[in-house]
Amino acid sequence: MAEEIKKIMFTVRKAPHGSIYVYEGLEVKLIMAAYDADISVVFLDDGVFALKKGQDTKELGIKGFAATYGALMDYEIQKVYVDRHSMEVRGMTEEDLLVIGEDEETEEPVTPQVIDAQEIAAMMAEQHNILSF
Amino acid sequence: MKIAVCIYEGPYNHEASDSAYNFVKAAIDRGHDIQGIFFYHDGVYNVTKLMEPPQDDRHIANRWSALGATGIDIVVCIAAAKRRGIVDEVLVPNVRISGLGQLTMMAIQADRMVVFGD
Amino acid sequence: MLHTVNKSPFQNTSLADCARLLRDDDVLLLLEDGVFAAQTGTQHTALVESLLQRVKVYALQADLKARAVTRLIPGIETTDYAGFVELVEKHRVHSWL
Numbered sequence: 001m002a003e004e005i006k007k008i009m010f011t012v013r014k015a016p017h018g019s020i021y022v023y024e025g026l027e028v029k030l031i032m033a034a035y036d037a038d039i040s041v042v043f044l045d046d047g048v049f050a051l052k053k054g055q056d057t058k059e060l061g062i063k064g065f066a067a068t069y070g071a072l073m074d075y076e077i078q079k080v081y082v083d084r085h086s087m088e089v090r091g092m093t094e095e096d097l098l099v100i101g102e103d104e105e106t107e108e109p110v111t112p113q114v115i116d117a118q119e120i121a122a123m124m125a126e127q128h129n130i131l132s133f
Numbered sequence: 134m135k136i137a138v139c140i141y142e143g144p145y146n147h148e149a150s151d152s153a154y155n156f157v158k159a160a161i162d163r164g165h166d167i168q169g170i171f172f173y174h175d176g177v178y179n180v181t182k183l184m185e186p187p188q189d190d191r192h193i194a195n196r197w198s199a200l201g202a203t204g205i206d207i208v209v210c211i212a213a214a215k216r217r218g219i220v221d222e223v224l225v226p227n228v229r230i231s232g233l234g235q236l237t238m239m240a241i242q243a244d245r246m247v248v249f250g251d
Numbered sequence: 252m253l254h255t256v257n258k259s260p261f262q263n264t265s266l267a268d269c270a271r272l273l274r275d276d277d278v279l280l281l282l283e284d285g286v287f288a289a290q291t292g293t294q295h296t297a298l299v300e301s302l303l304q305r306v307k308v309y310a311l312q313a314d315l316k317a318r319a320v321t322r323l324i325p326g327i328e329t330t331d332y333a334g335f336v337e338l339v340e341k342h343r344v345h346s347w348l
Binding site: 149158159163165250 | 255257258282283284313314331332333335336337339340343344346348
Binding site: 006008020021024027028031032035036037128129130131132 | 137139141173174212213232233234236237238240241243245246248250
């Protein structure tokens with residue numbers, strides 16, 4: 001009997017660039033995407049800042065990684081969510097969100113799905129294991 | 134149960150390493166199987182043999198090494214290690230450098246994964 | 252689900268962030284600097300008291316003792332690392348770092 005595919009969730013709660021957690025956390029997701037796992041990623045609290053489009057780290061002199069989020073769906077990471085409340089209190093709207101890929105059928109750009117705390121909590125309760133970054 | 138532990142911070146600087154160690158010891162005492170211990174981000178600094186804390190303080194690298202000697206798989210992420218200058222030559226015995234695939238396997242195969250960080 | 256909070260609520264919003272996602276059958280464990288939230292008579296006591304209405308709240312003994320935190324909010328249970336492991340046996344974990 002085939003083993004059931006495990007649900008693994010990543011939470012991203014820290015802001016990008018001020019620390020490496022978000023960047024190195026992304027590397028884990030990309031590697032895990034090559035394995036048999038049902039991956040979901042939830043951005044909340046300061047993690048929503050990682051999804052701001054237009055990040056430019058050139059002048060800082062550090063390697064940026066926001067562009068890599070644009071390939072998330074190419075890596076088969078489709079379940080990407082962002083917490084509504086975290087965005088609101090940080091003055092972000094859906095227009096600020098970067099693109100994570102293209103819809104297979106319509107070829108329209110896809111941005112992370114905005115959801116509420118209750119939905120996130122319900123999803124967490126279904127996970128096999130959760131990795132926080 | 135199979136329990137896996139991740140440690141994201143270096144030794145002494147944050148309590149993560151101590152909390153993780155104490156948790157692992159308690160889990161072993163309760164009869165659990167430690168699926169693996171994975172060091173990521175600055176956690177890779179936990180297992181350098183160049184560490185020289187004061188004599189009357191805990192030697193964090195050595196105690197991880199002692200745990201590894203019991204057969205527990207103690208893994209340091211290669212990408213995080215390279216970035217921080219942690220290489221095979223400086224590792225204490227009974228720990229190994231490997232890739233994020235190891236972390237993936239731990240997350241999938243362990244019944245529980247517990248993250249210790251800042 | 253077992254939620255762990257390891258940061259002081261006076262310095263970091265993790266406790267309040269966690270509170271938003273707590274469900275009625277969840278458990279909260281305060282450890283490391285998070286145990287400062289277990290103290291009675293602080294600006295965060297009301298939040299913790301409200302959480303105690305809905306979920307069990309534990310504080311790790313070793314961390315309380317290390318920090319000389321003694322006046323705990325009634326209802327908070329203290330636990331040792333063995334108790335921490337027991338909680339992990341019963342619940343999957345999310346660490347609020």
